Amino acid sequence: MCHHHGVPRRAALLLLACAALHPPALRAQDAKPAKPVSLTFDLGFVNAAGNTRVTTLNGAEHLKVAPADSRWQFAEALSTVYGRNEDSVTADQLTAMARVDYTVVTRLHVFVGGTYQRDRFAGIGRRFEEIAGVALQLVSRPHDVLGTELGAAVTQQRSTAAVEDNFVALRFAASYKHNLTDNAFVQQSVELLPNVQEFKDLRINSETALVAPIAKQIALRLSYVVRFDNVPEPGFLKTDRVLSSGVQIAL
Numbered sequence: 001m002c003h004h005h006g007v008p009r010r011a012a013l014l015l016l017a018c019a020a021l022h023p024p025a026l027r028a029q030d031a032k033p034a035k036p037v038s039l040t041f042d043l044g045f046v047n048a049a050g051n052t053r054v055t056t057l058n059g060a061e062h063l064k065v066a067p068a069d070s071r072w073q074f075a076e077a078l079s080t081v082y083g084r085n086e087d088s089v090t091a092d093q094l095t096a097m098a099r100v101d102y103t104v105v106t107r108l109h110v111f112v113g114g115t116y117q118r119d120r121f122a123g124i125g126r127r128f129e130e131i132a133g134v135a136l137q138l139v140s141r142p143h144d145v146l147g148t149e150l151g152a153a154v155t156q157q158r159s160t161a162a163v164e165d166n167f168v169a170l171r172f173a174a175s176y177k178h179n180l181t182d183n184a185f186v187q188q189s190v191e192l193l194p195n196v197q198e199f200k201d202l203r204i205n206s207e208t209a210l211v212a213p214i215a216k217q218i219a220l221r222l223s224y225v226v227r228f229d230n231v232p233e234p235g236f237l238k239t240d241r242v243l244s245s246g247v248q249i250a251l
């Protein structure tokens with residue numbers, strides 16, 4: 001995993017370029033209804049032998065259950081990044097989440113959920129986070145979907161040095177998806193988590209993803225993840241970034 005100070009501008013430039021090439025539909029009509037159950041798997045793997053011995057594995061699984069005749073939705077996801085160079089581990093990240101949404105009125109949801117994270121190369125032995133809030137879909141068009149969320153998060157964190165830290169944070173999030181074609185899309189999500197007890201303790205998570213199909217249920221996926229922690233664990237940098245590419249399988 002490589003480190004970098006400052007949130008890069010390339011993600012925003014990519015979104016602007018895609019929007020210029022594919023302008024949104026003029027009519028403000030709803031997007032196509034989603035499948036009641038969707039399941040996707042992402043997998044990327046690199047192995048080099050000889051003068052250089054490097055192994056990198058990234059994988060993810062996403063499940064969403066949204067029955068057409070129900071106000072309830074359920075989402076679950078699991079992702080991991082693992083890297084090894086010679087006999088040394090160079091990356092070890094694991095994130096798992098589950099969330100339940102309830103539709104109050106059209107485009108307005110309330111939600112609760114939980115997240116588990118491990119990232120020992122950022123000094124995080126384990127982090128549990130419970131979230132709750134409201135979600136509002138601002139735009140829902142055939143080519144463009146924009147949503148925002150507001151809520152709070154309760155965090156229980158243990159560093160790799162066995163230091164405990166429990167706190168409450170506000171949570172602001174937004175996501176934008178632009179469909180390039182019926183199956184290809186670019187998506188940007190951003191999450192801000194300021195600690196209510198110490199506002200300089202701010203975390204920002206960002207992901208830019210591009211998915212392009214190569215077969216009916218198989219697509220190439222490129223993602224760029226940035227994790228910023230303004231008050232990192234002692235001895236660690238503020239910003240981590242992960243650029244990954246691989247295959248996505250949709251069932």
